[in-house]
Amino acid sequence: MIIVMKNEIDEDEINKIKAKMRKLGCETSEVIGSNYHILGLVGDTSRIDPSLIKSNRNVEKVIFVQEPYKKVNRLFKPKDTIVDIGGNKFGGGYFSVIAGPCSVEGEDQIISIAKSVKSSGAGLLRGGAFKPRTSPYSFQGMGLDGLDLLKKARKETGLPIVTELMSPHMIERFVEDVDVIQIGARNMQNFDLLKEVGKTNKPILLKRGMSATIEELLMAAEYIMSSGNENIILCERGIRTFEKYTRNTIDLSAIPVIKKKSHLPVIVDPSHAAGLWWMVEPLAKAAMAVGADGLMVEVHNDPANALCDGEQSIKPSRFEEMMVKLRKIAEIENKIML
Amino acid sequence: MIIVMKNEIDEDEINKIKAKMRKLGCETSEVIGSNYHILGLVGDTSRIDPSLIKSNRNVEKVIFVQEPYKKVNRLFKPKDTIVDIGGNKFGGGYFSVIAGPCSVEGEDQIISIAKSVKSSGAGLLRGGAFKPRTSPYSFQGMGLDGLDLLKKARKETGLPIVTELMSPHMIERFVEDVDVIQIGARNMQNFDLLKEVGKTNKPILLKRGMSATIEELLMAAEYIMSSGNENIILCERGIRTFEKYTRNTIDLSAIPVIKKKSHLPVIVDPSHAAGLWWMVEPLAKAAMAVGADGLMVEVHNDPANALCDGEQSIKPSRFEEMMVKLRKIAEIENKIML
Amino acid sequence: MIIVMKNEIDEDEINKIKAKMRKLGCETSEVIGSNYHILGLVGDTSRIDPSLIKSNRNVEKVIFVQEPYKKVNRLFKPKDTIVDIGGNKFGGGYFSVIAGPCSVEGEDQIISIAKSVKSSGAGLLRGGAFKPRTSPYSFQGMGLDGLDLLKKARKETGLPIVTELMSPHMIERFVEDVDVIQIGARNMQNFDLLKEVGKTNKPILLKRGMSATIEELLMAAEYIMSSGNENIILCERGIRTFEKYTRNTIDLSAIPVIKKKSHLPVIVDPSHAAGLWWMVEPLAKAAMAVGADGLMVEVHNDPANALCDGEQSIKPSRFEEMMVKLRKIAEIENKIML
Amino acid sequence: MIIVMKNEIDEDEINKIKAKMRKLGCETSEVIGSNYHILGLVGDTSRIDPSLIKSNRNVEKVIFVQEPYKKVNRLFKPKDTIVDIGGNKFGGGYFSVIAGPCSVEGEDQIISIAKSVKSSGAGLLRGGAFKPRTSPYSFQGMGLDGLDLLKKARKETGLPIVTELMSPHMIERFVEDVDVIQIGARNMQNFDLLKEVGKTNKPILLKRGMSATIEELLMAAEYIMSSGNENIILCERGIRTFEKYTRNTIDLSAIPVIKKKSHLPVIVDPSHAAGLWWMVEPLAKAAMAVGADGLMVEVHNDPANALCDGEQSIKPSRFEEMMVKLRKIAEIENKIML
The missing domain is CATH 3.30.70.1140 (Phospho-2-dehydro-3-deoxyheptonate aldolase; domain 1)
Known part of the structure; x- marks a missing residue:
């Protein structure tokens, strides 16, 4: 300093x-x-x-000369952290894909999507049960019923489940029920929530806030690590800029920066970044090429009738095609996709 | 649409x-x-x-042609909402000032500052008990002890107290103890928290998120109002832009926009906006001139040794001078400062 | 409308x-x-x-419902425009690479770099003769002498040359001497300059302004096209955001958007986008994967002693390696790299 | 450093x-x-x-520890520079107002507006002859005919004239004909143009680029000063941010920063900043309160039929009322409005 x-x-x-x-x-x-x-x-x-x-x-x-973060700093732990969720690995050369609908809407929906993304090679299932929505009049998610349906989908397919926690009072249920607790962009600096999930030993998927600097993202991870939990996957999902054609501006340069500064794995969410289904595939390929450790992709069987974010969801058949292309780039990039 | x-x-x-x-x-x-x-x-x-x-x-x-908000919309309630806290009014021509330290640090500190800002004309006392900090290694506030000291300061001076709530599990304590519950910029889209405070009848000070659009701020207020609480004061505190000389870029043009679009009162926090003590006075005067309904200002008796944000706090003597100048502009602007 | x-x-x-x-x-x-x-x-x-x-x-x-641009609009010309400079093609499945130093510094420098990038597969040589610099005290380029050296390098290697035009009064010299006229980010809305280059028949490399929307970039191209010149290559080079770790934030999502909206080819400049040499390769690969039609890369034989932007220049050996990797991705992406 | x-x-x-x-x-x-x-x-x-x-x-x-600018730096010239144009002064406690239409549209229009703004207390007349427009299909200004009409309006009213120079080849005409040469936001880093106007002895009105930092604005002024011209008025006119309700986000905190860092006068253009006529008055008052040395305001006799930016122009009657209010604040702020 x-x-x-x-x-x-x-x-x-x-x-x-x-x-x-x-x-x-x-x-x-x-x-x-x-x-x-x-x-x-x-x-x-x-x-x-x-x-x-x-x-x-x-x-x-x-x-500042020295970075303000310590535990997430690669300086003090040069080797990549590998987060392993039921054999699906992020970091250290491993590349895994989380896929599923924006929100859980019903039993048939979540189970059929889970089966389909699994057969295309996704390693984990995503699905929102509690949804942060700009308007109080928009669909807020199925809540605990949604959580139950995710568990059914896991039982049916074996896929570990990833879902967003919005409030500390739900934490015990989440620890018991889910495999990865997601902290959404709007809660990246909800420090009470970070401290709470830091006390668990669940893997945490920490999304970058829409106006958070890379350093602030790493400091948010430092909150979790300094509370005791070292299983963290970071996620770039687009930042807010003056450009409005896309929902957010994906900051792919953040990936090499994070890989240099921290030992934690980092993945990309191309669906939220662009907000447009036809951009998911090119951005997913770019994420792989730039060095990400994985992806989180919205897949829906019937986007036109999705209850949430249908415009950024791709159909299972397109997801299948995308996975084939990703595997080819993975080979060149020496990334291991199971 | x-x-x-x-x-x-x-x-x-x-x-x-x-x-x-x-x-x-x-x-x-x-x-x-x-x-x-x-x-x-x-x-x-x-x-x-x-x-x-x-x-x-x-x-x-x-x-969208019609605005996505209803209850906060001036279209459906043309008259200004006046939020009245123990006789201190915001909106409808009334201009009130909230002042106090960034964080409560001890009994002498908070009481002496409270007395001093009261004598200069502040109508409410601010002071953080729970502090959202970027680093887990920074001072996190005195917590419940801080809340107790704020109550002592209120007893001593009669000033209503304003302090930030960070987590829903503290809400009962806050409803019982404080006069205005502040929702900080980082929690502007913590929707669970918004719904919870919406169920109370406490006045809410809702700060604009650092990358929230004006519309998103109004939608956050809509969450609170649609849960039943109509006592809301909005607060502009600077947005995040490419300019880094100031901590944030104060968006004073948001004030006339909010006054046009909504009936809710809106105040300005020049301390957080600039992050520099010598800019507080000019920005406070500009806030008054642009049409704000009040101010929230950080005042500290010993900024150099403040435990938090001392660089943006002004001393009581400077606050006194500023209030004198504000009263002169208030007269021209037909704003009522009690 | x-x-x-x-x-x-x-x-x-x-x-x-x-x-x-x-x-x-x-x-x-x-x-x-x-x-x-x-x-x-x-x-x-x-x-x-x-x-x-x-x-x-x-x-x-x-x-606006209809886009405000006409001639650059893919709606009215669905087929890709291919810009061909001495056999080096951009667009329509062709991918070409422009490489060279930030600025021309001397005969040996420019000729040795030209030879080296040519042998690695670059199709065009870049090099600044007139340099836009934030400070009047920084090196402003060699001017016309620089132009002469570029011509020598072209004679020596056969590589067409690309260099930036900053002022309309130089336009005749540029039309005579260079193969591609570059319009820099700071001049993207220098409308007089756009109209002037629009009257020539030289290929134009039009860089996106650092706070220009995608639509404004296309409108700038519309200026050139509506003046009569249809040989335009667009270039994404990073936009200005709140994130300061990188010099600019590369907006790779702009590439699929531009490809959808316009028939013009679009390339990426990863050197200026990041401002950091070690990020050039991952960003270049991502640019290819996301669908760009080419690259513009800064290569310097001795970055540590470069007179300009050495921190973002890569050495010829690294460029060589990068080209090998790019060819592999090109194969997967069905891009033709000559 | x-x-x-x-x-x-x-x-x-x-x-x-x-x-x-x-x-x-x-x-x-x-x-x-x-x-x-x-x-x-x-x-x-x-x-x-x-x-x-x-x-x-x-x-x-x-x-950087030391600022990269020298001649504009207040450190080396602590006293305010006062720019005096025919007795209208900017800086050193003087506050002047430039008013007039976005663009010159005809003799009657410019003369009637000139008379009207003069009678309300404006000290200088603005009016665009050459207009930078996003679209090539929008009105580009009357060109040299517009310049002639401005001269007529000056002859008729005695008001010095301010108009934008877009290209270096017009510079001799401008030096001869106008009183203040305006460099627009889009040309703030058109370094060739800056060097050219630096060689004249005309007062220069230098507008901040829409994504220029305060430091870059000062560096642009440094270009002009280091070429020999020390008569510079800076102008804040809004920056580009994520907020889209206003055309730009006015950065009023830039005013105290510039006053601290530089001895040059700085004014505010509330018309371009907001892009909305009903925000001009509150922003103008705020500009005065925050410490600006003057204003540049768009006034049009018939905004609904203006050929350019009518939505941000106020009518002469409203300008008159605004000037009355500004004078009252000027008194409190000890600003001298002639």
Whole structure:
């Protein structure tokens, strides 16, 4: 961490700051420029809250050199974390695909989609039981009944199930019933929820918030890891920009960045990113080519009558074709698709 | 709502869509262009989820004409809602100021700040007990002890208290203890929390999410209102853009838009918007001039040693000066500052 | 085009608008909703400036149904345009690679890089002679001397040359000397320059502005085409967002959108998009997988001592490796790389 | 400037970088942290291009401490620059208003608007002769005829005229004919144009690009100043964000930032920022309250039939009322409105 101070600052003030830093566990080195006075901190600065220093009126800027995250940092754990869910692996060269409808709508629907995506090679089943919707008048999901149907689909197909948890009071049910707990984009900085899922040992699928920086995504994962749970899969699902043709702007450059900065696996959700079914396949292939460890794809047997996000869901037959193409790229990229 | 369809669509498909619309309670009118085929919906479309229509592969676009919100819409309630908290009013020409530290740090701190902001004319006291922080290693607030200290400060000064609720399981305590429940920017689309506070009759201070559109903010308020609680104050606190000199980019143009679209009062938080103490005063004056119904300002007796966000807090003496200037503009703007 | 009017509007006003539309060549159809009054336009609306209608105080919104571009629109020319530069083709299944240094720095430099990228399979040579730089104190390019060196490199290798034109007064020299005229991101809406290059018959490489929507990029191309030049290659080079880890955020979803909306070829510049040399290869592969018609890549023999953007340039050996990998994906994607 | 290097870097590499810095005129100081190795530069770094350093593969980050601009920097010229155009002053406590139509449409139009805005207290007349338009099919301005009409309006009213220059080949005509040369948002980084106007001694109105950071705006001004012209008025006119209700998002926090960082005057264009006539007045008042040195406002006698941007133009009567209110705020703010 580097502290840039106004250059007219007097000795006393500098000594006060140095003392404060020493109390926080860091030694300081000085660089005196023509217009500024700089303190470089030596020591573990990852746990220092920069706002404690910026609040000093003599401080011009505080610059992080060391990343503010520790447990998710590849610097301290160079080897890829592999998250294994019933043999489906993410990271370390493994590439798995989560597929299923936006929301669970009924028994026939979820079971038939589950069978179909399984036969095309998906390793896990997704399906929303509790749905975060912009409007209170939109379908909010089937709730616990949806959860029961997901369990039936798992029993029928053997596919582990992934579904979104929106509120801490449901956590026990989720730990018992689901295989991967999804934290949605809107809850990426719902810190109470992060701490709660951090206390479980369930794999967590953590989606990037729609205006979260890559660093903030990693800090959200740090919340979970620092609470004790190290089974985390990150997910890029598009960010909000000025461009409105697509629902969000997929940030595929985030993938190589995350792979460099962290040991955690990272997957891509091309369905939410674009919001348009005909873009799912090209974006899925690009995600594989850019280095992602997996995908989460919305598949629906009858998109035109889906209760949620039908415009971004592909049909099972198209999913099947896409998986064939992905396997070809996987071969070139040396990714293992089971 | 207008549905734009591909022009090569056949009669049957159009009839299917028309039938679907009729089931949703709307009649349709057709406009046939050279390259497109358009259906205009007649009826109450505010409760129709557009994704149910967009999912049809023959549909090119769905365009909202009517706003998707109803209860917050000025169209259906032209008169300003006035939220009154112990005589401090927001809306309908009234302008009130909420002031206090970012977080409660101790008894002396909160009481001395409360006394001081009261004497300068603040009508309500703010102070965080539970703090949403990007890093798990930063100060997370004093929790329930902080809540107790806020109550002491209220007892001492008579100022109603405003503090942030982060999790539904604390809601009973908050309803009993605080005067205004704040929903923070990161939780603006924590829909479970919105529904919960919607069931209470406490005034709610709803902050705009950092990448929420104005419409999404109004839809979040619609969640609360449709659950039964009509006491809502909206708050602009800066949005995330490419500009990084300021912590966020304050969107003051949102104020006239919200005043036009909704009857709810809207205030501005210049402290979080800029993240820099020396910008609080100019932004506060601009907020008044642009038509806001109040302010929420961070004031700290010793910003340099604040445990949180000291760089954006102003000292009591500066707050005092600012209030004097605001009163002068209030006079010109015909705003009533008690 | 659809015109949404306030519903309290009187008959006379509507008739005035209808008459205005008739003069602009369009007939109107009415849809009367409960709160709004809608006019649907029938006829060619692509040349109507919506601001002429929005200016009416009774008009609530104007919504485009038909795209505002005509000549670049795939609707009116379904077949891919193939831009052919000395046998190097972009579009229609052909994939070509432009490579070279950010700026021309000297004879040895440009010739050695040209030879090297040619041997790895690049089809065209890039190199800046006139450089747009944020600071007036940064290296501004070698100017006309740079142009001469590019010509020498072309003579030596046979590679056609691509370089950026910044000002209309240089246009004759460029038409004479270069094979592809590049319009940089900062000049995408320099309309005078667009009109000037539109009058030539040189192939134009038009880069997307850093905050230009896809539609604005297509409208910029429309300027060139409507001036008479139909040889245009579009280029995605990253957009400006809140994320600052990468120099820009590459918008790979723009590629399928552009391919759907327009017949023009579109390539990707992964070097400027990310601004980081180690991300060039994964992004290049993703660009191919997502459907781009080519690439523009910065290659420098000695990045550490480059006079411009060395941090985003890859070395010739790495370029060689990347080309090998790209060819493999090209095979799967049925793209023809000569 | 601070250079952060990888910590496994060897002595030799560091010495090479130090030597390179010495050649660029700077001495270096070292700070050795646990995971990083830092070099602090001592000397004038404002002219060092950071990309020359970042290109070194051992360099992790380069951080600016000193601003990259010099002549526009308040550090080196603490007193406000006052730009005086025929007695109308911007900066140093003076507040002037530029008003007029988006584009010159005819003699009667421009003269009647000129008279009217003059009588309401505007100090300068704006009016576009050459118009940058997104579509080639929209009205492109009257060109040189428009310029002639502006001169007539000046003769008639005495108001100095402000109009946009889009291309360097018109510069002589503009120098002869107009009083203030406007550089539009789309040309803020048209560096050739900046250099050309920098060689004149005409006052320049430099508008912020729609995705330009504050620093980039100041760097664009630095181009002009470093070419010799010190008469520059900056203009905030809204930036592009995800919010689409307004045409752009006005960044009023940029005003106090610019006033702190630079001695140049800065004004606000509320018409282009919002794109909606009914928001012009509240934003204009907010601009005054936040500390701007002037305004540029679109006024049209018949907005409904304006040839350009009628939806953001106010009528003369409304302009008159707004000026009255602005004068009242000016009094409180100690701004001198002539």
